[in-house]
Amino acid sequence: MRVAYFIFLLLFTFSFRKDAFCVDNISQLDSSKIALQNSVSDIDQYYTSLYQSGKFNGNILIAYKGEPIYKKSLGYAVKATGERLNQVSSFQLASTSKPFTAAAILILYERGKLDIDDLVTTFYPNFPYKGVTIRHLLSHRSGLPDYLNYGASFGKKTYISNQDVMNMFAQKRPGRLAAPNTVFKYNNSNYAVLAALVENISGESFSDFCKENIFDPLKMKNTWVWHPSQERKEGQTYGYNAFWKPRSSDMFDGVAGDKGVYSTTEDLLKWDLSWSNNTLLKSSTIQAAYEGQTKGHSGKDYGLGWRTTDLQEGKKIIYHNGWWHDYNIVFKRFIDDSLTIIIMSNKYNQSIYNTGFVENTILKDGEFKDYNILSPQYALNEEENRIDFNIHYHPFSYPPSEKNSDVNTGKTPPTINSHSTANSGSKYYVVKKGDTLFNISQRFNITVEALKKWNRMASANIQLGQKLLIDRIKGND
Numbered sequence: 001m002r003v004a005y006f007i008f009l010l011l012f013t014f015s016f017r018k019d020a021f022c023v024d025n026i027s028q029l030d031s032s033k034i035a036l037q038n039s040v041s042d043i044d045q046y047y048t049s050l051y052q053s054g055k056f057n058g059n060i061l062i063a064y065k066g067e068p069i070y071k072k073s074l075g076y077a078v079k080a081t082g083e084r085l086n087q088v089s090s091f092q093l094a095s096t097s098k099p100f101t102a103a104a105i106l107i108l109y110e111r112g113k114l115d116i117d118d119l120v121t122t123f124y125p126n127f128p129y130k131g132v133t134i135r136h137l138l139s140h141r142s143g144l145p146d147y148l149n150y151g152a153s154f155g156k157k158t159y160i161s162n163q164d165v166m167n168m169f170a171q172k173r174p175g176r177l178a179a180p181n182t183v184f185k186y187n188n189s190n191y192a193v194l195a196a197l198v199e200n201i202s203g204e205s206f207s208d209f210c211k212e213n214i215f216d217p218l219k220m221k222n223t224w225v226w227h228p229s230q231e232r233k234e235g236q237t238y239g240y241n242a243f244w245k246p247r248s249s250d251m252f253d254g255v256a257g258d259k260g261v262y263s264t265t266e267d268l269l270k271w272d273l274s275w276s277n278n279t280l281l282k283s284s285t286i287q288a289a290y291e292g293q294t295k296g297h298s299g300k301d302y303g304l305g306w307r308t309t310d311l312q313e314g315k316k317i318i319y320h321n322g323w324w325h326d327y328n329i330v331f332k333r334f335i336d337d338s339l340t341i342i343i344m345s346n347k348y349n350q351s352i353y354n355t356g357f358v359e360n361t362i363l364k365d366g367e368f369k370d371y372n373i374l375s376p377q378y379a380l381n382e383e384e385n386r387i388d389f390n391i392h393y394h395p396f397s398y399p400p401s402e403k404n405s406d407v408n409t410g411k412t413p414p415t416i417n418s419h420s421t422a423n424s425g426s427k428y429y430v431v432k433k434g435d436t437l438f439n440i441s442q443r444f445n446i447t448v449e450a451l452k453k454w455n456r457m458a459s460a461n462i463q464l465g466q467k468l469l470i471d472r473i474k475g476n477d
Contacts, residue, residue, distance in 0.1 A: 035338065040070045046357055047072060049087045056352065057240075057346035058328075062179045062362070065338045071265065075347065077237040079244055080171040090222050090236050090262040091344040094331040097261035098211060100271075101191050102138055104198045106285050107213055107411065113201050116304070118287075120193065123200050125168040131180045134197065137190040138168020138304040139293035143178035146187040148252060150174055154459055159228055159254030165189070169196035171384050184294040184302060187204030188258035195257025206256050214280065223263040228253040237346040238263060239326040247325040259324045265342045272333060274339045275318075288336075290318055311336075319351060328352050337363060 041061070046386060050056035057075030073085040093100075099285045108114050114136045136142040147165045153172050177185050193208045202209050207225035215223045222235065228249035239247040253260070257332045263271075274280045280288075291301055292301025292308045301308045309317040315336040322329035326348035332341040334354060339362065343352045 001462070009133075013435050036069065042361050043358055044069055044072065046361075047074065050351065051075060051428050055349050056345060057085075057347035057349075058343065058352070059087060059089060059091070059265045061087070061269060061340075061342040062343075062358065063269055063272070063340040064344075066269070066276065068269065074209075077235065077346070079240060079246075083235070087233075087266055088235050088264050088266050089221055090233065091346055092226065092237075092239060092322075092324060092327040093260070093261045093263055093326050093329050094324030095188075096322035096331045097257070097259050098191050099305045099320050099331075100192050100214060100261050101198070101206075101257040101288065103204070103214060103280060104209055105134060105138065105194055106281055106304065107290060108198065108201055110282060110285060114197075120197070124166060124170075124196055127166070128170060128173045129176055129180070133180070134194070135293070135304070136180050137194050139302050140184055140186045140190050141293060142190055142193075143176045143180050143182065143185060143191070144169075144187065144189040145174040146179055147192055147255070148187075148191045149334075151251060154251060157251055157254075160251050161251075161254050162192055162199065162257060165192045165255060166196050186302070188255075191254050191258035193257075195255075198257075210261070214429065217272050218267075218279065220263065220267040220270055223261065223267045223271075225256050226260050226262045227256075233262075235264075240347045241326050242348050248348075249325075253325075259322070264343060268331060268342050269340065272342075275333075276335070276338075290316065290457050322349075330355060334359075334363070339363065442470070 040062075047056060047060055051074040059074075060072045061071065062070040071087055073089065075085055075217045077083045077085045077089045095423055105114070105116075112121075114134060116138070117133050119130075120129065120132050120134070120137070129142070132144065137144075147168065150168060150172065153168050153174075154164060157164065170219060170334060177187075192297055198204075198206050198209055204212075206225070209224050215219070224233075241247060241406070275286060278286060289304040289306055290308060291303050294301045301310075303318075305320075306318050307320055309318065309319070315334070317328075318335050319332040319333060321331070326346070328343075328345040328348065328350060330343040330352055334340070339359075341355050341358055345352050
C-alpha cells in the first residue's frame with residue numbers, strides 16, 4: 001500500500017510541476033513585482049466597478065516602457081447585436097486624431113515640402129485670413145472661425161469635405177475670432193485646414209497619405225481615416241449616448257484631420273512607441289512638437305499637435321483627449337516616467353478623463369521602479385470573465401472565502417484574513433503554511449480576478465498539497 005502511495009505521489013509531483021499556474025493571458029509576477037501587480041489589480045477593480053455601475057463602456061491599455069501591463073475590454077462594440085468589445089475593437093478617436101494630422105504635416109516638413117512658418121496663402125492664395133501660418137494652425141493660435149458653426153453655409157450636402165471647408169472660408173469669409181498668434185483658441189478649423197494642406201501639397205487624399213506614411217510603416221493594421229460613406233469594418237464600434245441611443249453621422253463627418261481616425265488601443269501603443277523611438281520623425285522634430293507655443297502660466301500648453309503639461313523637476317505629460325459623437329478618448333503619455341494611458345469609450349461618459357486614480361496608483365512617489373515586466377496582465381470582458389479550468393488536483397494559494405460563500409458565483413473574493421479557518425461547507429481546505437488555502441476539487445468555474453489573486457499570493461507547497469490529497473483519499477477532509 002505504501003509503495004502505491006509513493007508511486008502516486010511521484011506522478012502527482014510531476015504533473016504539478018509541469019502544469020501548475022499555466023493560465024493563459026495572466027502574468028505571473030515574482031515577489032519583486034508584487035507592488036506593481038497590486039496596483040494593476042486595484043486599477044482593474046476600479047474600472048470594473050465603473051463598468052458595473054454603468055459609467056464605463058470601452059477599452060483600456062496601460063503601458064510601461066512600451067510594454068502593456070494592463071489591458072481590459074468592458075462592454076459592447078455594437079449593442080443591438082450583442083457584439084462585445086475586444087482589444088482589436090476600433091474606436092473613433094475624435095480629437096485624438098489631431099496628432100496624426102500634425103505628424104503628416106511634420107513628415108512633409110522633414111521632406112522639404114513645406115516650412116512650419118509658411119503662410120496658408122502660399123498654398124491657397126484665396127484663403128481670406130491673412131497672416132495665418134502652419135505653426136498657428138498646429139498650435140491653435142490662428143484665430144480662425146470654427147467651421148462647425150457654419151453648417152448652413154454648406155447647403156444640403158450629405159457630407160462635406162476638407163476642400164468644402166476651404167471653399168466656404170474663401171466664399172463666405174466668416175469673421176475671424178482673433179488676430180493670428182495673439183491668443184490660444186482651440187477649434188477644429190485649424191486641423192481641417194491642415195488636412196487640406198496635406199492633400200494640396202502631397203497630391204493624395206488625406207486618408208491615403210496617412211495610410212502610406214504613418215499607419216502602414218508602423219504596422220497599425222486596424223487604423224484608418226474613416227468616411228461615413230464607407231461600409232463598417234470588422235471590429236468597428238458604434239457610438240452611443242449615455243442611454244444607449246446610437247449616434248448617427250452628420251455632414252461634418254466627411255471632414256478629416258480634426259477627427260475621423262479610427263484605431264485600437266494596441267495600435268495606439270505602436271503610435272506611442274514611434275514617438276518614443278523616433279521611428280517616423282527626427283528627435284529634433286519631436287522635441288519641437290512637444291514645445292508649448294502658448295507659454296501660459298498654468299503649466300498647461302499646446303505644442304505642434306499635442307497638449308502639454310509641465311510637472312515638477314522638468315517632467316512633462318504629452319497627451320491629447322478626444323470627444324466626438326459620444327466617443328470619449330484618453331491618450332496620455334508620461335514621457336519621463338515611460339507611462340502611457342490609453343482609454344477608449346464608445347458610450348458617452350466624461351468620467352474617463354479623470355485618470356488621477358490610475359496615475360496615483362501606479363506612479364505613487366512619481367516614479368516607477370524597474371520591474372522588468374515580461375508579459376501583460378490581461379483581463380477579459382466581464383461577461384467572459386469566467387474560465388472553466390481543469391485543476392488536476394494542483395494546489396493553488398487563495399484567500400479564504402467567507403463562510404457559506406461559493407466561488408462559482410463569480411464574486412470577487414474577500415480580502416485575506418490571516419486568522420481565518422477552514423470553511424467546512426466549501427471545496428477549500430486550510431493548511432498552516434502562511435494560512436494558505438488549497439483547492440483540491442477536480443473542476444470548477446472561477447473568475448479571472450480570482451486567478452490574478454492566486455498568482456499574486458502563490459506560495460503553494462507540493463508536499464503539503466500531497467499530504468492534503470492523501471488526507472482526502474483517506475477520507476480525512
